[in-house]
């Protein structure tokens with residue numbers, strides 16, 4: 001009896017490691033092993049990597065780096081250390097599919113440009129809408145894209161949009177200023193259904209007015225006129241989904257980038273000062289009129305701040321594609337029906353592409369980025385059709401912010417700082433944790449030494465205490481977190497020139 005118990009125990013103990021090993025390599029055995037066998041002797045191979053557990057793949061490792069350690073770029077760095085650089089491709093299993101990660105400029109460029117070999121494939125298209133521009137392919141894509149690009153991204157449309165949005169921007173900034181303390185961007189509610197309903201009502205109205213009564217000439221009117229080669233128009237569903245797709249694709253992204261701009265300007269007052277100089281000069285002869293796209297085109301530093309903000313913010317950190325057939329690239333095979341994940345974020349945070357990549361340094365844009373290293377808006381036939389519009393909106397936001405507001409304090413103080421405070425000869429500690437002080441801090445306060453270390457209690461934009469590294473930054477789920485080390489580095493590194 002005892003002997004058979006022992007045998008069972010030994011078997012069980014032996015079984016666990018074997019089971020663990022099997023699970024750890026499951027996806028490699030299932031997906032990669034047969035392919036390795038097929039490719040042997042052809043002089044090509046699968047990109048190196050690890051595909052992880054069944055179903056989960058490498059999701060746990062991915063979340064470990066992104067959510068737990070908050071060092072997203074280490075996910076790729078760890079692969080580089082383990083498997084070498086190769087051509088910047090690694091096999092993995094993420095978001096439920098066997099995939100190839102592409103994280104170097106040349107392979108990213110190749111994938112973006114080979115639209116027939118790699119079609120766009122989002123893990124979920126519910127938000128965008130299955131018939132919206134970001135999801136459809138082929139001729140329908142080209143037709144709608146050409147119309148939308150003309151409508152929102154060409155100089156004349158940008159000029160009109162600039163005039164249209166500025167009064168609203170100024171009003172928004174004024175309302176923020178009255179709030180005293182500005183809370184970081186709160187996640188936009190996914191109100192897709194509501195939006196769809198609103199646009200459907202609008203579409204019905206327009207259809208009723210089709211015989212010339214009250215016709216406008218807006219985006220929806222334009223979409224309603226598009227015809228394919230056989231003269232077929234877009235369905236109501238396609239029309240509405242393309243408008244909603246633009247709102248979804250354009251609203252979140254620009255709002256987040258502007259929030260990041262606010263964050264960086266609060267963190268680097270010297271950048272704000274320089275920005276202010278350029279923007280004040282631009283509106284010197286304006287006599288109260290708003291600036292134009294022509295004015296903006298001459299404002300080099302503002303453009304630099306925009307580029308640096310969108311580089312650091314990495315709003316669209318990864319893009320998805322699907323290999324429509326087996327593709328060979330420089331000795332590596334990308335199997336048919338595997339996902340390809342363009343890891344754009346890594347292009348922007350890799351020190352081989354940008355010096356001190358985690359430093360917010362607008363001056364780096366005095367020289368162009370190395371070719372293929374700056375793909376914030378993607379590339380090829382799907383390059384973001386709102387790229388110039390997004391830049392314009394951020395630049396206008398920076399303009400009104402910098403001419404209207406002298407300093408963006410990371411602190412928000414309410415109440416008045418008593419003048420007598422300057423009579424102190426030694427300030428051991430100052431606790432403003434209740435944030436009850438308001439008004440200019442008397443300049444003579446600067447005489448006090450060690451204040452920097454003792455001044456506690458004010459919250460920065462992340463809602464954390466000043467002088468503590470802000471790890472979570474804005475906290476929006478799509479924003480890939482900056483790690484503590486890089487935030488600290490960023491705090492030290494920017495030197496205004």
Ligand code: HEM
Nearest residue numbers: 133134249250253254315316319376377378382384386390
């Ligand atoms: C900072 C702001 C923005 C960023 C970082 C951004 C980023 C991107 C990226 C990387 C893509 C390519 C996706 C892919 O290749 O799979 C894309 C596509 C797209 N973007 Fe943007 N975008 C921004 C602003 C906008 C704006 C303002 C609009 C419109 C008002 C817009 C509408 C779209 C649409 C419709 C697509 C799909 C294009 C296609 O598939 O042909 N985006 N965006």
